[in-house]
Amino acid sequence: MAEVTMTVNGKSVTKSVKGNTLMTDFLRDELRLTGTHVGCDTSQCGACNIHVNGNLVKACTMFAGEADGAEVSTIEGQANADGALNVIQQAFQDHHGLQCGFCTPGMVMAAASLLKENPKPTEAEVRDYLEGNICRCTGYHNIVKAILAASGQDVSGIAAE
Amino acid sequence: MPKDHGIGASPKRREDVRFLTGAGNYTDDINIHGQAYVYFLRSDMAHGKINKVDTEEASKMPGVVRIFTGADFEGVGGLPCGWQVTDKNGDPMKEPAHPVLAQGKVRHVGDPVAAVVAESLEEARTAAEAIELDIEELPAVVDMKAALTDGATKVHDDLSDNLCYDWQFGTDTETTDKAFAEAAHVTTLELVNNRLVANPMEPRVAVGDYSRANDESTLYTTSQNPHVIRLLMGAFVLGIPEHKLRVVAPDVGGGFGTKIFHYAEEAFCTFAARQINRPVKWTASRSEAFMSDAHGRDHVTKIELALDADNNFTAVRTDTYANMGAYLSTFASSVPTWLHGTLMAGNYKTPAVQVNVKAVFTTTVPVDAYRGAGRPEATFQLERVIDKAARELGADPIALRRQNFITEFPYETPVAVAYDTGDYGATMDKMEELMDIPGFAARRAESEAKGKLRGLGVNCFIEACGIAPSNLVGQLGARAGLYDAATVRVNATGSISVMVGAHSHGQGHETAFPQVVAEMLGIDESMIDIVHGDTSKIPFGMGTYGSRSIAVCGSAMVRATEKIINKAKKIAAHLLEAAETDIELKDGQFSVAGTDKSVAWGDVTLAAYVPHNYPLEDIEPGLEETAFYDPSNFTYPAGAYACEVELDPETGEVTIEKFVSADDFGNVINPMIVEGQVHGGIAQGIGQALLENCAYDENGQLLSASYMDYAMPRADNLPHMANYTVDHSCQTPCTHNPLGVKGCGEAGAIGSPPTVVNAVIDALQSGGHKVEHIDMPVSPSRVWAAMNG
Numbered sequence: 008m009a010e011v012t013m014t015v016n017g018k019s020v021t022k023s024v025k026g027n028t029l030m031t032d033f034l035r036d037e038l039r040l041t042g043t044h045v046g047c048d049t050s051q052c053g054a055c056n057i058h059v060n061g062n063l064v065k066a067c068t069m070f071a072g073e074a075d076g077a078e079v080s081t082i083e084g085q086a087n088a089d090g091a092l093n094v095i096q097q098a099f100q101d102h103h104g105l106q107c108g109f110c111t112p113g114m115v116m117a118a119a120s121l122l123k124e125n126p127k128p129t130e131a132e133v134r135d136y137l138e139g140n141i142c143r144c145t146g147y148h149n150i151v152k153a154i155l156a157a158s159g160q161d162v163s164g165i166a167a168e
Numbered sequence: 169m170p171k172d173h174g175i176g177a178s179p180k181r182r183e184d185v186r187f188l189t190g191a192g193n194y195t196d197d198i199n200i201h202g203q204a205y206v207y208f209l210r211s212d213m214a215h216g217k218i219n220k221v222d223t224e225e226a227s228k229m230p231g232v233v234r235i236f237t238g239a240d241f242e243g244v245g246g247l248p249c250g251w252q253v254t255d256k257n258g259d260p261m262k263e264p265a266h267p268v269l270a271q272g273k274v275r276h277v278g279d280p281v282a283a284v285v286a287e288s289l290e291e292a293r294t295a296a297e298a299i300e301l302d303i304e305e306l307p308a309v310v311d312m313k314a315a316l317t318d319g320a321t322k323v324h325d326d327l328s329d330n331l332c333y334d335w336q337f338g339t340d341t342e343t344t345d346k347a348f349a350e351a352a353h354v355t356t357l358e359l360v361n362n363r364l365v366a367n368p369m370e371p372r373v374a375v376g377d378y379s380r381a382n383d384e385s386t387l388y389t390t391s392q393n394p395h396v397i398r399l400l401m402g403a404f405v406l407g408i409p410e411h412k413l414r415v416v417a418p419d420v421g422g423g424f425g426t427k428i429f430h431y432a433e434e435a436f437c438t439f440a441a442r443q444i445n446r447p448v449k450w451t452a453s454r455s456e457a458f459m460s461d462a463h464g465r466d467h468v469t470k471i472e473l474a475l476d477a478d479n480n481f482t483a484v485r486t487d488t489y490a491n492m493g494a495y496l497s498t499f500a501s502s503v504p505t506w507l508h509g510t511l512m513a514g515n516y517k518t519p520a521v522q523v524n525v526k527a528v529f530t531t532t533v534p535v536d537a538y539r540g541a542g543r544p545e546a547t548f549q550l551e552r553v554i555d556k557a558a559r560e561l562g563a564d565p566i567a568l569r570r571q572n573f574i575t576e577f578p579y580e581t582p583v584a585v586a587y588d589t590g591d592y593g594a595t596m597d598k599m600e601e602l603m604d605i606p607g608f609a610a611r612r613a614e615s616e617a618k619g620k621l622r623g624l625g626v627n628c629f630i631e632a633c634g635i636a637p638s639n640l641v642g643q644l645g646a647r648a649g650l651y652d653a654a655t656v657r658v659n660a661t662g663s664i665s666v667m668v669g670a671h672s673h674g675q676g677h678e679t680a681f682p683q684v685v686a687e688m689l690g691i692d693e694s695m696i697d698i699v700h701g702d703t704s705k706i707p708f709g710m711g712t713y714g715s716r717s718i719a720v721c722g723s724a725m726v727r728a729t730e731k732i733i734n735k736a737k738k739i740a741a742h743l744l745e746a747a748e749t750d751i752e753l754k755d756g757q758f759s760v761a762g763t764d765k766s767v768a769w770g771d772v773t774l775a776a777y778v779p780h781n782y783p784l785e786d787i788e789p790g791l792e793e794t795a796f797y798d799p800s801n802f803t804y805p806a807g808a809y810a811c812e813v814e815l816d817p818e819t820g821e822v823t824i825e826k827f828v829s830a831d832d833f834g835n836v837i838n839p840m841i842v843e844g845q846v847h848g849g850i851a852q853g854i855g856q857a858l859l860e861n862c863a864y865d866e867n868g869q870l871l872s873a874s875y876m877d878y879a880m881p882r883a884d885n886l887p888h889m890a891n892y893t894v895d896h897s898c899q900t901p902c903t904h905n906p907l908g909v910k911g912c913g914e915a916g917a918i919g920s921p922p923t924v925v926n927a928v929i930d931a932l933q934s935g936g937h938k939v940e941h942i943d944m945p946v947s948p949s950r951v952w953a954a955m956n957g
Contacts, residue, residue: 041197042190044421046369047454051875054369082190096188100180103844107674108187109369109421115188130888137883141875143369143422144674146851146916147883148892149844 011075015040016084024071030064031055033071034081042082042112046141053140056113057081063120065139082112085119095119095157102162104153106144113140118154127158174687175907178840181679183672192419195373195390196451203375203447204233206437207292209282209299210459211274214308214531214868215321218272218301221282226298231291234444235299236283236436238271244439247430247495248404250396251502252645253333253527261333261527264324266495268405268432268439274303275323275494276533277870278459283436285448308868312468312489312528323494323529332492332501332527337509338583339483339520347483347520351474355557360943361545363466363491363862365878366538368673370421371452372461376437378445384412387438391417392427392671393711396648398703400430400498406439413438417701420673424852425537426461427673428713429498433460458873463862464538466491467504471549473557474520481572483520484512486549490527493534500536501527506644507542507635507714513581514550515592515628515806516572521582531868537713539852539917540631547629551922555625556940559933565926566605569628570596578903585632587804590832592628594898598830599626599808602893611812611825612934621815622825623931627923630806633715633911636799651798652721653707656685656728658736658791660777662770664696666728669709670721671700675845675913677717680838684722684907688729690755691769707794715911718837719803719902726906727795735791739772742783803902803910807831809919811887815931820952822858822928826891829919832898834910839896842912846894849916855881856917857924861945879945 012021015038022037034040034057043066046054055066058080087093092100095118105111114137121128121136128136133151142150156162171177186192223235247266254260265271270279282299286292307321314320315330323330338344348354368390375388385408391397394415401415402408420427437448452460467488474483490504509523558565573592580586608624615622635641638649655667666685670677682696699705709721733753740758741748750761759766775782776791812826829846836842859879863871872878886892894916901908921944928946932939932955939954 035197036199040190041194042192044194044370045196045451046371047875049454049874049876052369052454082188086189092185092188099188100184103181103840105181105184105187106676106844106848107368107370107420107422108183108192109194111187112190131884134883134886134888141369141880141882143367143424143852143880144848145844146847146849146881147886148847148851148889151883152889 009072011072013074013077013079015079016081026070026072028071030066030069030071030074034066040081040083044109044112046110051141052110053113053117054110056116058116058120063117082115085115098153098157102149102153102156104145104150110140110142114142114150118157121154122158127160130155173693174683175837177683178838179679179683179693181676183676183678194370194419194421195375195388198375198388198418200375200377200447203449204285204287204444205289205292206440206448206450207284207289207296208280208433209284209296211270211277211279211281213274213303213305214277215306216274216303217306218270218274218281218303220302222300223282226284226295229291229295229298231287232295233285233287236269236440238267238269241268244268245405245407247432247435248400249496249501250498250647252647253335253501253505254645255333256336261501262327263496264327268435276531277868278533279494280432285440285444308866309531310864310866310868312491312530315528315530316526323531330529332529335505335525337505338512338522341522344483344485344520344522348472348474348485351482352477353475353561355473355553355560356470357553357556357941358470359549359552359941361465361467361469361548362856362944364464364538364856364860365458365862366424366426366461366464367880368422368424368427371454371457372427372431372433373451374434374437375447375449376441377447378441380445384414385438385442386414386416387434388416388418389434390420390427391415392420392423392673392713394671394701394703395669395708396711397430397434401435401438405435414704417671420671423673424539425464425541425713429462429536454875455873458878459533459870462497462534462536463493464535465545466535467545469549471553473553475557479561479563479568479571481516481518484518484550485522486512486524488525490525491532491535492527492529493532494529495534497534497536500534503537503542508546510583510585511543511546511630511632512550512583514547515574515630517574518572519582523583532864539849540914541714543631543914544918544921547918548922551627551629552925552941555926555929566596566600566626585802587630588801588903589900590804590806591898591900592806595806595808595830595832596628598895598898599810599828602828602830602895603810603826608812615814621817621931621935623813623815623927623929623934624810625923625925625927625930626808626810627919627926628808629919630804631914631918632802632804634719634799634803635714635716636720636802638798648710649798650710651796652724653709653794653796654721654725654728655707655792655794656725656732658732658773660774662695662773665699666696666725667699667706668721668725669706669711670717671712673712675712675717676838676841680718680841681722681725683837684725685729688733689769690753715913718907718909719905719911720797720799722907722909723799723905724795724797727797728793731793731795732791735787736772738783738787739775740767743767743771743775743781800904803834803905805831805833805910805912805915807915807919809923811923811927813924813927813931815928815951817935817955820948820955822946822951824854824887824924827887829894829916830898831896831912831915832900833896833912834899834901835908836896836899837909842896843894845912846916849914850920851881851886852917853920854886854924857921857944857946859885859945
């Protein structure tokens with residue numbers, strides 16, 4: 008067991024963890040931040056995407072110990088200060104970019120990283136960026152549309168909601 | 169102007185806020201104080217005789233609470249099958265035992281042999297490695313036709329062979345043979361409907377809990393139908409009376425059929441919690457899901473189409489081998505029969521249709537319903553053989569279909585179902601318009617200028633949703649009713665809780681169902697909440713599958729709301745001192761016809777619960793009504809789909825360049841949600857056509873047990889927005905349910921696969937390649953081999 012200290016969604020957290028505790032288990036079991044989901048065991052699906060020091064990370068690919076001293080942000084920390092949905096979250100709701108909601112936290116975290124790196128992506132760039140995220144419900148159409156809308160681009164001309 | 173509320177509007181989904189903020193409550197998010205964790209030790213061989221499972225050393229490992237094996241489940245029931253199919257000789261299907269943990273033999277990779285319950289998952293997993301297994305490997309049974317040969321290794325030693333049933337349905341053999349003998353042309357096609365894995369993004373989870381205080385068991389589970397699980401597990405497996413068993417399916421992360429069924433892990437956690445008097449939790453890993461979730465499809469078919477000299481279809485005959493896997497999953501037996509054979513007429517007035525299905529046991533994971541369930545298999549073979557016939561006859565594939573369309577309704581098919589309504593010409597017209605068929609030649613020329621081949625594929629389909637009525641399905645072998653139920657509970661201040669038997673796991677019921685009640689009562693949707701997924705809160709309903717929720721449960725909700733309105737009018741009449749027959753309800757106000765006298769919705773609801781001024785001699789206080797709705801028929805959504813593919817002859821790679829769906833879902837409650845369902849269905853259909861394949865080797869080893877090996881559709885595998893349109897403007901309302909709705913959940917997955925394959929074959933033919941068929945997934949290697957083979 009080793010003590011780790013990190014900032015999670017703006018709050019400092021100190022916990023004892025085992026060396027082999029995955030970040031997903033740390034967030035879900037130790038901090039009860041269950042919005043970070045586990046959809047696979049091969050780092051393919053992206054449901055566990057979080058931000059570590061501003062970078063998009065699949066939480067299943069790192070140990071909690073590796074986040075010692077890091078700034079960590081999860082889906083629970085994405086809403087605006089007043090609790091309202093942020094621009095990306097709101098766009099997902101406006102454009103029906105989610106159905107069962109299980110992959111959604113990972114999609115929102117990926118979208119935030121994309122728009123930070125590339126504020127006005129093309130459709131092809133959005134689809135390419137989502138290579139590491141699997142959604143089984145939506146066919147991605149409305150996810151792509153939501154991300155384009157969140158970037159401030161006009162999506163009103165796109166046929167089919 | 170689109171409506172902004174009620175039926176036909178697209179309000180934003182209310183469930184989205186919790187999902188977008190990480191506040192959803194999925195089963196794996198549930199932790200009960202004192203819970204133990206279970207790890208299942210699963211067979212790594214396809215078939216073997218269990219000589220010994222020695223748990224002695226493992227039991228002494230740190231953290232182990234108890235280890236269970238098949239022996240612990242002797243005297244406990246096996247997992248039941250919910251549908252008894254009768255074969256063509258009148259005999260019942262063979263129904264092998266399906267123990268919770270393997271007894272005597274293991275029969276597929278993933279078959280659970282032992283279950284280790286420990287203080288932590290890590291300790292359970294570590295202890296499982298110390299279990300000594302002595303399993304004598306037996307020959308795997310993988311190929312269905314080989315499984316039926318004399319002397320084939322038997323999956324179940326107590327059965328006479330590996331044939332579950334040999335089923336025949338539709339037109340009699342003499343009439344069918346005569347039609348083929350007299351045909352001017354017969355087209356034959358042999359094909360495979362590839363085995364798939366449903367892959368909802370949330371793996372299955374079960375948490376069993378037991379209360380000594382009241383002898384009550386609770387199961388939290390990732391299910392599409394908690395009451396079905398309660399009935400099957402309580403009555404057939406564990407012998408727990410229903411009033412002592414609660415099943416909760418909270419937020420569920422997608423289902424697509426695979427979460428309909430009652431699984432061993434659910435029974436285990438419920439059983440073990442009682443045995444050790446502690447909560448027991450199991451969470452599937454994705455690899456575990458691949459080898460324990462029921463798979464889908466896996467049919468091998470020969471289909472023949474007979475035509476007369478004028479290109480009229482005169483007969484269809486099919487011969488299908490359907491893989492059941494090692495055991496009969498909950499509804500496995502119904503999929504290749506009543507959900508497949510009944511759809512074999514398609515959209516066409518073919519006078520003779522005969523369906524033959526042999527269901528086969530193999531040493532593979534059980535196969536059951538996956539999005540579409542039998543209907544995609546029927547559509548694929550029929551629409552592929554029609555395309556081949558058109559090419560052989562030099563006919564236009566659209567014209568050939570149109571010529572044979574059913575145009576008068578109701579229409580009784582030779583395969584027992586009666587289509588109540590439809591307009592297949594209208595969806596075809598809409599598809600042609602949106603697809604710009606006349607522009608195809610120019611688009612093909614553009615592709616060819618780049619060195620690519622371009623193909624156009626079209627497809628029509630019919631589906632049958634909301635399987636019913638119960639008395640009919642009972643005659644066909646169903647061991648359950650197929651009604652649904654809703655309770656409308658109006659509160660004193662006028663807000664409403666609607667408890668429904670349907671379960672929402674992505675379909676947006678919490679948003680769409682209130683639209684219906686709000687429309688009927690003329691009140692705001694925000695006053696209405698939907699309650700689902702907990703047998704202790706909802707009436708006995710059958711859950712969500714087969715695109716049934718709005719057609720069946722929605723109809724129950726309408727009936728219950730009608731009862732509410734009838735009673736509320738009586739109360740209003742009393743308050744207004746008027747005759748009940750003069751009371752009108754509009755915009756949440758009860759008024760006396762022809763006067764300005766009225767009372768508001770809230771006045772009436774308050775009177776119902778504070779009955780100081782109330783007709784107590786005539787009616788009871790309170791305002792709560794339940795309705796059970798058993799439909800008189802299936803609903804029959806239909807559609808016409810088309811796509812254009814570009815094929816790179818250098819690599820065999822296929823890309824979808826244009827895709828159009830024109831569906832007829834009858835009336836639509838929430839267009840945004842309906843279109844979302846179609847998008848998802850199309851993605852799964854394109855996935856089946858181009859990417860997905862659940863593969864076994866000849867030893868029965870599962871080769872595709874992770875997302876590294878099983879190709880899920882990703883965002884860049886699907887058509888881009890500018891070249892993709894889903895449409896549901898053609899609407900012929902269902903004639904027999906109160907909302908005129910038909911169901912939309914499976915259409916995309918049914919309509920897409922033949923559309924894509926037809927387009928690929930068209931592309932190849934345009935390049936001079938005489939390829940008549942490629943089995944799905946139409947991968948680059950398969951295309952390249954077909955071109956160069």
